[in-house]
Amino acid sequence: MAFRNLLERQRNILDYSLQNLYRRKEKTLFILVIFVLLISVISSILFITGSLTREMLSTVSELPEITVQKIQGGRQTNISATYLSEIESIPGVEAVDPRVWGYFYLESLEANFTIFGFDLDTLEESDYEKLITENPKFASGKESNNIFKMVVGPGVYRLFKKIAMDDTFLFFNPNWGKSIPIDIIGIFKPETELQSVDLMLVQTEAARKILELPTGQYTDLAVYVSNPEEIENIARKIKLHYPELRTITQSQIQSTYSSVFGWRSGLVLSGLLVVIAAYLVLIWDRAGGLSQEERKEIGILKAIGWDTDMILSVKFIEGLILSLMSTILGILLSYIHIYWFDAVGLREVFIGWSTVYPSFKLVPHIDLKYIMLILTIAVVPYCAVSIVPAWKAAITDPDKIIRNGN
Amino acid sequence: MLTTDKVTKIYNQNLPNQVVAVKDASIKVDEGEVVVLQGPSGSGKTTLLSMIGCQTKPNRGEVIINENRVSKLPDRFLNTFKRENIGFIFQNYQLIPDINVIDNIMLPMLPSGIPYKERIVRAEALMRQFDLMKRRTFDVKNLSGGEQQRVAIARAMINQGKIILADEPTAHLDTKLTGEFLEMISDLKKHQYTVVISSHDNEIINHAVVTKIYTMKDGQVVS
Amino acid sequence: MILNTWVLGLLVGQVTIFIVISFSGFNALRIYLNWNYASSDERQYLLENKTYLVAALMKFAMFVHLFLFALTALALDEIAPMIIGAMCPVGVLASNAYGFPFLYIKMGLVFIFSIWLVLNHLDNKMDNYPLVRLKYLYLILFYPLVIIETILFLLFLFNLDPMVITSCCGTVFSEANSGVTGTMSSISNIIILPTLFGLAVLLLFCRFIIIKKLTNSVVGGIIEAVIWIFFFIFSILSVLSFISIYIYEMPTHRCPFCFLQQEYGFIGFPLYFFLFLATAAGFNRGILELIKWEEKLAITIANFQSKLHKVAIIAMLGFLLTGFLPFVFYYFRTGRLI
C-alpha cells in the first residue's frame, strides 16, 4: 500500500471514529461532560497552587536570612532584648532588626488583623508614590500626631470604611480603660494585596501599646547575614549557644513555600483518583462494552472487508479524541474559572472563615509539565481501559452476522 | 478459479451442542460462471457460502481462490484478500441503518485508503447504474426493501472484486424485483463476474443464466 | 511525600503501564504455550485474535513508557525544592538508593520495548507468523524487568524523604564523587568527544565501505549492535560533560534533565528523541541479523533493515546537530569556551 494510501486510510479511520461519536451523541456527551468536569477540577488545583507558590517564591529573596524566635513550652513567646547584643556579636552577622508584630482581633467584625511595628518616618518619598496612596481624609493636611499613625492594607481599609472609621481607628481593649486612636495616613496599593490585605503598619511605639508588649521585649529578631554561605553555620551557632531559641533560615521558608500546597493538593487529588477509578469502571462496562447494535455493526464491517487492526484503531481513536477534547476543554474551563472569575468557588477552600481576604487576582502559571501531568492522570488510564473492549469488539466473527442475520 | 476440497465446518467443536454444518463438501466454480447452491434451509449452504467468502475458516479441508490457499491465510491477509476480490450480498442486506446511502456504499473502500475523489466517482457510477442517485443522502433505514437490496449490491461491487456471492438474495423480494435482480446477474455475467448464489427460489434455479447447480442436503453436496 | 500531586501522577502512569504489560504478558504466555499454526481449530483462531490484543497493548505501553520517562524528569524538577539540598532532578534521584537503578532500568526498557515492536512489525509482514514463538517468549522473558522497574519506582517514590540532605548534580557528577556517576564524568572531555565522533563516523560508513561483507553476517550484526550501545553511552557522557555545559552556560550545572524545562526551550526533547531513536533503530538493525532463518523472512528483514539504517543515521545526525548547536552559538556569541 503506497504511503499516500496509508495516510488516506488513517484519515478514513479518523472520519469513521468521528462519525461514530456523532451518531451516538448521548453516550459521547455523557462521557465528555464527566471528563471535562474531572479534568477542570484537577487542573484548577494545579493552577491555584502553582500560582500561589509562584507568587510566594517571587519575594522570598527579600526575607531576612535568619528569623530568631524564643520558644517556651513549645510555644513562641516574646524575646528579650538581651539576646540582641549577643547575636549581633556573632561574626558574620551584618545586622539584627528586632521586630514588634502581632495580631489584633476585632470582635465587632470578627476580623483578625496583623499589626507590624515600623518607624513610618523612615519610609522614603518613592514609597509614598508607588506603594502607598494617601488617605483622602488625611490629604487635607489635618496634622496627624507623630506617634499614633499607621498605613493599612486595602482589605483593612475596606472594613474600616464600612464602620465609618476610615480616618482614625480606635483600638479598644477592656483592660486598657480607654481606647487608643490611631490615624490612618495611607493605604497600600492593590497590587500588593496578596501580601498586605490584613496588614496594619503601625508606628512602633503605638504597636507596643496595642500588643501590650513590655519594654525591653520584642516579638522576634530578624538577623541579616551578608555572606549566604554563612547562614547555616550562624543558625547552628545560635541554636548551640541558646537552646531555647529557634532559628528559621530563608531556605527553610523557601522549601516550606514550595511544599505548603503540595501536601494538601495531593490529598485532594488522591480523593479525586477514587472518583476517576469509579469513572473508568463506568466506562469499561457502559461505554467500552458494546451495545448489541454496535456489535452487529462491527460484524458487518468485518464481513465487508474491514481488517481487525482498522476496527481496533477506530475504537481506540474514538477514546483518544474524546479524552483529548475533554482535556483541552477542561483546561480552558478551569483557566477561565480561576483567572477570569478569580476562582470564585475554589478560593473558599483556601480562605476558610476569615473575613478579611484578598481578591485572589492570581498570575497564571502554566507549564507544559502541568498539561503532561493532567494527561497522565486522566487520558492515559482512560485509553488503557478502552483497549480491551475495543479488541473484544474487533474480533466479533462476521460469520455470526451472516448466520443469525437479524 | 474457485474450489473447495472436502471442506468441513463444525460449530462449538467437541462441545455438547456440537453441530456439523458442512461435511466434506467440494465444489468447483470457473471464471464467469453463475452457480447456484440449492437445498432446504439448514442444509449448510449458507455456511458453505460464507466459507467460500472467507467469512469463516473451515475446521478441515481447504478453500482455494485464484491459487491462494485462502483457509490457511492469517486473518490480516485474509481480510485484505476478501476486500479486493469478493463482494458479499447478505440475506437481510446488513447495511448500517443510520448512515446515508453513499457512505454505506463507500464503506468497503475505507480500509484500502483509496483517495476520496476516486471513491466518490466510483460510488456515483454504481448509484447511477442502480438509479439510487435521488436517494444519495437518505439514511438507509428510510429506504424500501428493493432499494436497500440495490444499495447492498452496489456495496458488494464497489471494490471491483470479480467474485460476487449472494445469500438468499430474493428471499424478501416480490416477482418484479426478483426479475430485476436476475437481469443484474446476467449483466454481471457479461462482464466476466463469477457469481455464486445460495437460494431455494425456483425462479432463480431454473433461470437460463445459471450454468451449474449444486444441491445440498444435511451439509453434503449431492450433485 | 506520597500525597504530592506529581508523585500521584507518576504512580498512576506507572501502575497503568504495569497493568497493561502484565495483561499482555499473561496473554503472551497463553499464546506461546498452545500455539500451533498447523491446526485450524477454534482455539488456534482465538489465539490469532489475541495477537492483535498483545500488539495493541504493547504499542500503547511503549508510548506511555516514553511519555512517563519525560514526565518523570519534569516531575522530579518540581519535587526538587521539597528535598533540601536537591536543586535538580539528579539530586532527587540521588536522595535514596533506588533512584539511579530505576533510571538505568527505565532506559534499558526503552530499547527492550523497541526490539519487541520491531519483531512484531516484521511478524505482521509475513503471512505464516514465523516469529510468533520468538516474540512472545521474548515478551515473557523481559516481563520480570518491568516488575522490577515498577517496584524500584514505588520504593523510590515512597522513600522520598524531605528531611534527607542530598547532593546536587554539581557534586554528583563531579570527579570527586566515587559512585558510577562520578567515574562517568571523570573521563575528561579529551577522551569522550573524539570517541563519540569516531563511533559516529564508524557507524556512518560501516554499512557501505569498511565491512560491507561483514555487516550482512551474524557476527557483523552483533558488532554493529555493540557499537551502537557504545555510541549511546558515549553520547550520554558527552551530554553530561560537554553539551549540558553549553546549554546552561555554567560549568557546574551538568544536569541531563534540566534542559527539558521550559526556560531552556525544551531542547532536551529533540535531543533525547533523536538519541533514543538512533540507538534503537541502529541497535535493532544489528540484532535482526540473528533471526534471518528462512529465505523469505530474510528478504523482508533485509529491506526493513535498510529502512532502519536510514532512520538511525538521520536520527544520529539530528542528535549531533541539536547537541552541538548550543556550543556553536555560544562560541560565536562569546568567542571563547567555558
Add this chain to the structure above:
Amino acid sequence: MRYSTKLLMMVMVFSVGISVILIDVMLRTEQFNTSGALKHRFQQIVSIPDLGITTAARYLRHYSLSDSTTPFQDYPVSREHFPAGFVYAPPDYSNLSGRISLNPLSKR
C-alpha cells in the same frame, strides 16, 4: 463534507481559544513582572513572610513562622479553622533540636 475536515475546523476554533488564553497569560505575567519591584520593596519593609490568603488564625496567616503547638490552642476566641487549615501544610521543622517528623516514625 468529511468529518475530518469538520474536526480540522474544530481544532481551528480550539487553537483560537488557546491563543486568546496565551495572550491573556502574557498580559498578566507582564503585569506581574511590573508589580514585582513594588512587592520586593513591600517585603523589605514588612519583613514577615507568607501571603495573606487567609487571616482566620495565626498558624494559617504566618504558617512558615508558627511553632508546632500553635494550631492546637492559639487564642480562646479563635475557632478551630478546619476549612483553611486543611490546605496549609506545617512549616519545615528540619532544624529544630528534637527531630519532629510528621510522617510515620522513620527507622533512624
